[in-house]
Amino acid sequence: MTAPPPEMLDFQQFVAVWNGEQGMGTPALHADICQWLEDQWRQDRRELLLLAFRDSGKSTLVGLFCAWLLYLAPDRRVLVLAADYNLAKKMVRMVKLVVERHPACQGLKPAKPELWGAEEFIIARSRVDRDPSMAAKGITANFTGSHADIIVCDDVEVPNSANSADKRASLRQRLAEIANVISPQGLVLYIGTPHTFHSIYSRLPCSELGEEVPFLDGFTRLEKPVLNADGMSAWPERFPPEVIENIRRRNGPNKFASQMLLIPVSTEDGRLELERLQTYEAELQIIRAGGETRFRLADRALRTLRLWWDPALGIRRRHAHKAGDGSVAVLLGEDGRGRFFLHRIRYLAVPAGMEKQAGAVQCGQIADMVADHAIPTVHVEANGIGSFLPETLRGVLAERGLKARVMAENSNRPKEERILSALDAPLYRGDLFIHDSARDTPFLAEMREWRPGGKGHDDGLDAAAGAILACPPQLPENRPARSMVVAAGDFAV
Numbered sequence: 001m002t003a004p005p006p007e008m009l010d011f012q013q014f015v016a017v018w019n020g021e022q023g024m025g026t027p028a029l030h031a032d033i034c035q036w037l038e039d040q041w042r043q044d045r046r047e048l049l050l051l052a053f054r055d056s057g058k059s060t061l062v063g064l065f066c067a068w069l070l071y072l073a074p075d076r077r078v079l080v081l082a083a084d085y086n087l088a089k090k091m092v093r094m095v096k097l098v099v100e101r102h103p104a105c106q107g108l109k110p111a112k113p114e115l116w117g118a119e120e121f122i123i124a125r126s127r128v129d130r131d132p133s134m135a136a137k138g139i140t141a142n143f144t145g146s147h148a149d150i151i152v153c154d155d156v157e158v159p160n161s162a163n164s165a166d167k168r169a170s171l172r173q174r175l176a177e178i179a180n181v182i183s184p185q186g187l188v189l190y191i192g193t194p195h196t197f198h199s200i201y202s203r204l205p206c207s208e209l210g211e212e213v214p215f216l217d218g219f220t221r222l223e224k225p226v227l228n229a230d231g232m233s234a235w236p237e238r239f240p241p242e243v244i245e246n247i248r249r250r251n252g253p254n255k256f257a258s259q260m261l262l263i264p265v266s267t268e269d270g271r272l273e274l275e276r277l278q279t280y281e282a283e284l285q286i287i288r289a290g291g292e293t294r295f296r297l298a299d300r301a302l303r304t305l306r307l308w309w310d311p312a313l314g315i316r317r318r319h320a321h322k323a324g325d326g327s328v329a330v331l332l333g334e335d336g337r338g339r340f341f342l343h344r345i346r347y348l349a350v351p352a353g354m355e356k357q358a359g360a361v362q363c364g365q366i367a368d369m370v371a372d373h374a375i376p377t378v379h380v381e382a383n384g385i386g387s388f389l390p391e392t393l394r395g396v397l398a399e400r401g402l403k404a405r406v407m408a409e410n411s412n413r414p415k416e417e418r419i420l421s422a423l424d425a426p427l428y429r430g431d432l433f434i435h436d437s438a439r440d441t442p443f444l445a446e447m448r449e450w451r452p453g454g455k456g457h458d459d460g461l462d463a464a465a466g467a468i469l470a471c472p473p474q475l476p477e478n479r480p481a482r483s484m485v486v487a488a489g490d491f492a493v
Contacts, residue, residue, distance in 0.1 A: 009104055011038040014068045015061070018102055029224065029235045030061055036222045037065050041187070049221040050191045051201055053260045056224060056235065058191050059154055063091050065189075066134065067098040069150060071105050075127035078134040079148035079181065083158040085138035089119050091154055092136045096121055139174050149183045153190040162196040163417050165208050172200065172215060190216065194264040202264050226260040250338065250474075252425030272423055272447045272461075278433045284333070284343060286374045293374055295333060297343075303336035306377045307404075308467035309366055310459060311389055313350065313358050326459040327362055331373060332467035338474040339431045344369065345438040345460055359389055363396045370397065370404045379470055381463075382408040409470070415462055416452040422465035 009017065012026075012034050019026050026034070033052065040048050052058040066078050078095075082088035096116070099105045108123040115122040120135035137143040139156045153175065161171050182188055190201070198206045205211035226234055226244055233239045239247075248256045257263040282298040284305075295302045312327040331344035348365050350358045369375065380390045390408040397404055411418065426432040434443070443460040450458055 008072060009068075011041075011065065011068050014071065014102070014104060015064050017104060018064060018098065021101065021103070027235055027237060030057060033058065033061050033222065033224065034065075037061070040220055041069075044185075045220045046185060046187045047216075047219040048187070048189045049201060049216055049219045050189065050224075051193060051221065051262045052191070052224040053226040053234070053262065054193060056226075058224075059091060060094065062152060062154065062189065062191050063094040064098060066091075066150065066152065067095045067102065067105065070095075070099070070108070070123060070133060071102075074108060074123050074125040074133070075129075076133070076150060077129065077131045077148045077183075078150045078152065079143065079146055080134070080136045080152045080154055081139050081143065081156055081178075082136070082154045083139050083156050083161045085136065085141065087155060088136035088138060091152070092119060092121070092134055095134055099123060139171065144177050144180050146181050147183060148181055148186065150187045150189070151178055151182055153178075153188070153192070155192045156190070157192055157195050157200050159195050159413075159417070162199070163414055165198075168196065168198055168200075168206070169209055172209065175200070175215075190219070193259050193262060195258065197264045199264045223262050225262045249429040250425060252428045254420060254424050272419075272450055273427055274444065274447045276427045276430055276432070277444075277447070278430060279436060279439065280341070280433050281436050284373055293376065295374075297333065297341060300335055300339075302333040302341070304377075304471060305331070305333045305373070305375060306379060306467055306470060307331050307366070307369060307375045308379045308381070308409075308463050308470065309389075310381045310463040310466060311348075311359075311362060311385055312459070313385065326457065328459045328463040329366055329369060330460070330463040330467045331369065331375065332464070332471075334468075334471050334474075336472075336475045338426060338429065340426050340433065340468055340471075342432070342434040342438055342443075342464055344373070344435065345441045345443045345464070347441055347460070359385075359392055360396070363389065363393045366393060367396045367400055367402060370402050371400065375404050377405050377407065379407050379409045379466065381466060382410055409466065411466065415458065418469065419450070419458065419461050419465045420452070422468040423461065426468070 012031065015030070015034050016026055033050065037048075037050075050058060050062070070076055070078065080088045080091045082091075099108050110116055110122055110124050120132040123133045125133065131147050135146065135148075137146070139161065156175065157171065160167075162168050178188060192201065194201050198208055200215045203214055205214050224234055226239055226247075228234055233241065233244060244260070247260060251259065254265045258265045280297070285296040287294045287296065295305050307329055309329045310327065327348040329344075329346045329348060330342060333341040333343055346365070346369065348362045350361050354361055366378065370378065378393065380393060382390060390406050394406050397406070423432065441460065442457065443464075446456065446458055446460050449456045450461060
């Protein structure tokens with residue numbers, strides 16, 4: 001057992017004093033996590049995994065835990081690893097703040113300002129050491145030259161580090177380097193939420209990487225989903241049932257399961273619920289006044305209107321073993337409240353005999369759409385064949401006197417993840433609308449038949465996903481939306 005000296009605060013007391021200084025109490029959820037962390041520490045368990053739902057305050061509590069461990073023994077060395085270097089620095093800054101302001105930590109701040117950095121610091125300690133008291137590193141940085149007594153892996157698994165098999169393998173290889181950094185009997189503490197079915201936090205080995213045991217096999221774990229086994233909120237004061245349901249609606253079932261219920265979700269089980277897609281008949285109203293152009297769909301003002309073009313040769317081979325790419329343009333309006341309107345979906349084709357001019361022909365078709373709908377922004381996916389098209393399109397628009405902004409886009413996320421992340425949540429909420437004219441395109445068949453890993457066409461889905469993901473963040477219901485561009489119709493939304 002490793003207990004603090006009798007005159008020192010235990011962790012629960014340390015947190016209570018800090019919360020008191022901030023004018024806050026300690027919710028039961030946090031008290032449970034604090035008790036677990038302290039119990040594991042006192043029982044000399046040095047491989048820990050804390051999974052807690054998004055916005056549960058887990059990183060703040062672990063930051064306080066690091067400050068408490070430094071308070072107990074100032075000679076300790078803490079290393080924070082995160083997928084994003086700025087996130088790692090955020091925890092270091094938080095611990096600095098605690099050391100500065102916590103009544104029990106007075107005297108730990110060093111006298112020399114140069115020891116009190118933003119990404120690492122050295123507290124007043126007796127030990128002479130080349131490693132700081134606390135430091136931050138990104139998981140892709142070189143940290144193997146460091147030494148630490150405590151390593152905190154704070155959200156090392158995120159979409160950008162786990163959305164492909166290669167990235168998942170690379171992440172595991174980087175984390176394996178911890179063994180060369182941690183001191184004997186040192187503490188390794190992972191905190192986060194699962195972002196892939198093959199999560200490093202999974203209780204099952206990752207078959208795609210040939211694991212025979214789970215990556216964190218042997219780690220003592222605590223899981224705190226937002227709903228307990230009885231379906232009750234883990235933090236009812238902050239997350240009452242209506243807030244939890246809003247989160248579910250906003251994020252969709254897949255993201256809610258992984259980020260709030262801590263259940264690794266397999267994209268292979270994903271599907272798009274076509275029956276939740278809403279339809280409308282209203283035409284776009286273009287309102288020009290005071291030098292501004294706004295858009296409405298009946299009584300619904302649109303915040304933005306954009307066209308996303310995913311170009312290809314414009315030819316689909318009917319009998320090919322694997323579906324070829326089609327060229328698709330999606331005109332999307334959105335109201336800033338999470339409602340998206342697929343107003344036009346156009347599958348571009350090149351007339352026979354004009355294949356060599358495919359790019360110019362399709363740029364002309366895009367220009368027609370810009371002219372018809374006064375579209376202010378056109379996104380052109382510039383991967384592969386599209387690399388030269390943004391400049392070509394700018395020239396065509398200039399020749400016609402059209403002033404739309406053309407933005408070249410490079411997509412590096414896997415297509416399946418892009419489609420699910422864009423369409424899953426608004427479909428689940430009933431906030432994805434499609435104009436009647438688009439129902440006559442292949443789009444509905446694509447949605448009905450789509451499965452991750454399938455070989456069917458998904459060009460329209462991919463273009464729609466690109467348009468949705470290009471939109472600014474959606475606003476809470478209680479905040480007024482300022483229209484950068486505006487749109488509406490004669491249907492109830």
